[in-house]
Amino acid sequence: MAITHPQNMRPQMPAVARIAATSSPVLTTRVFPALAVVGATYAVISYVRSELGRETNTFDKMFDQQNTPEVMAARRKALEVEVNGDPRNNLLNILGWTK
Template sequence: MPLAPHMHAATRAAAPAIPKLGPVASRVLPGLVVAGVVYTVGSYVSSQLHTEAGTMDRIFAQQNTPEVEEARRRSLQVDVNGDPRNNLLNVLGWSK
């Protein structure tokens, strides 16, 4: 009589089942992850821009004396060409 093959207990154990997400959760979850990442990156960039703007404002405030402003008006011909700081293309100045 042939011997029956024996299996160890470890090989007979079933692998743990991974819970499946429902159809709604499998569609919504990736969108929420992307939205969270976009919000986080946007917040970080906004924070860095705000910090740099404050630093630049302090630097320029020390340099913008009435004498420097008058020399700038003369060299850029602000009376003829207009002030370049008020140009529509100067988007960075709109935050104030």
């Protein structure tokens, strides 16, 4: 003999389980992990970009205070800028690309 429960006494599934049970397996196995990877990658890239920008601004302020005409003339002479070219314009100077 089976015992029947009234409608209001039936055990309810948690909301998260109901959503997971009704959603497509493609969404849970393909889309959500991809969105998580894209979101994490975007967050890391944004953080690194902001930190590089902050450091570049800090160094620019320091160098602006130190780069007097006398210092620049001594630098040009020591590095032979006229002969070898300015190393700040080198292809490998990644931090100077934005200028």
